[in-house]
Amino acid sequence: MSWLLEPLSHAFMVKALLVSALVGGVCGLLSCYMTLKGWALMGDAVSHAVMPGVVVAYALGLPFSLGAFVFGVGSVAAIGFVKQKSRIKEDTVIGLVFTGFFALGLVLVSKVRSNIDLTHILFGNVLGISGSDIQQTLLISSLVVALLLVFRRDLLLFCFDPTHARSIGINTGLLHYMLLSVLSLTAVAGLQTVGVILVVAMLVTPGATAYLLTDRFDRMTLLAVASSVLSSLIGVYVSYWSDSSTAGCIVLAQTALFLLAFLLAPRYGILNAHRSQAP
Amino acid sequence: MTHGLTAPTIQRIEVEKLCVDYNGTVALYDADLSLPPGCICGLVGMNGAGKSTLFKALTGFVRPSHGRIRINGLPVLAAQKDQAVAYVPQSEGIDCNFPISVWDVVMMGRYGSMNIFRWPRQSDRVAVRDALKRVDLLELASRPIGALSGGQRKRAFLARAIAQRASVLLLDEPFNGVDVRTEQLMAQLFLQFRQEGRTILISTHDLSHIRDFCDLVVLINRTVLAYGDTSEVFTPENLARTFGGMVPKP
Numbered sequence: 229m230s231w232l233l234e235p236l237s238h239a240f241m242v243k244a245l246l247v248s249a250l251v252g253g254v255c256g257l258l259s260c261y262m263t264l265k266g267w268a269l270m271g272d273a274v275s276h277a278v279m280p281g282v283v284v285a286y287a288l289g290l291p292f293s294l295g296a297f298v299f300g301v302g303s304v305a306a307i308g309f310v311k312q313k314s315r316i317k318e319d320t321v322i323g324l325v326f327t328g329f330f331a332l333g334l335v336l337v338s339k340v341r342s343n344i345d346l347t348h349i350l351f352g353n354v355l356g357i358s359g360s361d362i363q364q365t366l367l368i369s370s371l372v373v374a375l376l377l378v379f380r381r382d383l384l385l386f387c388f389d390p391t392h393a394r395s396i397g398i399n400t401g402l403l404h405y406m407l408l409s410v411l412s413l414t415a416v417a418g419l420q421t422v423g424v425i426l427v428v429a430m431l432v433t434p435g436a437t438a439y440l441l442t443d444r445f446d447r448m449t450l451l452a453v454a455s456s457v458l459s460s461l462i463g464v465y466v467s468y469w470s471d472s473s474t475a476g477c478i479v480l481a482q483t484a485l486f487l488l489a490f491l492l493a494p495r496y497g498i499l500n501a502h503r504s505q506a507p
Numbered sequence: 508m509t510h511g512l513t514a515p516t517i518q519r520i521e522v523e524k525l526c527v528d529y530n531g532t533v534a535l536y537d538a539d540l541s542l543p544p545g546c547i548c549g550l551v552g553m554n555g556a557g558k559s560t561l562f563k564a565l566t567g568f569v570r571p572s573h574g575r576i577r578i579n580g581l582p583v584l585a586a587q588k589d590q591a592v593a594y595v596p597q598s599e600g601i602d603c604n605f606p607i608s609v610w611d612v613v614m615m616g617r618y619g620s621m622n623i624f625r626w627p628r629q630s631d632r633v634a635v636r637d638a639l640k641r642v643d644l645l646e647l648a649s650r651p652i653g654a655l656s657g658g659q660r661k662r663a664f665l666a667r668a669i670a671q672r673a674s675v676l677l678l679d680e681p682f683n684g685v686d687v688r689t690e691q692l693m694a695q696l697f698l699q700f701r702q703e704g705r706t707i708l709i710s711t712h713d714l715s716h717i718r719d720f721c722d723l724v725v726l727i728n729r730t731v732l733a734y735g736d737t738s739e740v741f742t743p744e745n746l747a748r749t750f751g752g753m754v755p756k757p
Contacts, residue, residue: 264605381625385615388605395566395594396619396671397587443606443651 248460256456259435271431273326275415277303279333300412352423422475433482519706526573534560549717552727593673603653616670638669658689
């Protein structure tokens, strides 16, 4: 039992576990919509694009999440604008815009005098998270969860059949931008825990795992949140005992759960698929 | 029922001088159309002739660059808020792996009448149950949508339109790839809808179905070439103009 309890005697470990679990839960919830809407690449884009925002915010003495959010939304707007005004396909535009933003972030980090550690932005720093960062994460998480819960039926319909949503008078444009804003906010929250590079895993993997396990959206949401929170806890523990990258361990735990579902899921796992196809 | 159902003088759909363009490419120009309550109307044209553009304009998905649309005498947005318009998609356009049950799909027809949280009331459940019964899918209500056959899936979307209690139904290629049983059931339902005063606009490229079911027909090729009683509009000349000289075998 000591392997479980000993880490809890350190305040930084308790904080890390709580924050990772919280961020994991929020990302897990959002990941359902990302996988169903096919927005994995968008998640990748937004999470990378927030980087210059973090640097600018630190340089100006603003909360880092504010800067990150502005640049996250800015990247989405830039993607939408270039796509609409040119003949270039969407995935190309996404790849083009987010790498531009990311590169700007890299240059800013190296030029702007600040005490920002590049590796903390890139790979997260949940073990050293500060009190004010926890406050920001809490604020963002509650806002995101509230929005996703209030609009969960509308968002589900928006993912499933936007034409019907539109034809019954639901403002799909608003839902589109709300989901993108929520994505930006969540990317900002995830940045603290696993960093810019791996946050897309948090935004995709739990949803994909849950999607293999059920044909019910409500169950999918619960499974995604549960697997994501569990991965965060496992990841932080493994990282503590193996003295390795926390972000890496969290995402590896998610990947491991995905592989389990991929192999063993009752209906859609590959070891069961051929069995259920038999007459 | 919506108030539109009891006001026979107002046209269900009125389209005047409608133009739609996508970034400068004209998809539809000067289209005029007027459909009364209680009719079944076929919308005939080639691929790219503007059938789906007209549907998109009627569901508010594209904004006309010119002209005006009235549904039950109201602008599109107001008619939508009134739950007057139901769109029944080609089921090919729907993600069949989506984790959602037949019941939940049909319940989506009720969203527009619910509060912001979309919590179903007893009346919503009754509407969904009735709609499922009418399309003969009640026993399959808890199945995931992906477990249905093509024809059953089409009926599920029809049930959603019924649950919505829309007075205008827009159906995209409803007879594509359906079994005989579904086709008969849909034909029966369309006749009932007409009796209930609903107006049904069916886009199709299958001319035999038009002759069988439709009171009215609209021929389009970038604009409305002709519309009116099926027997009058379905002339060889009109069809030649619609299909650019290549009339499909009826």
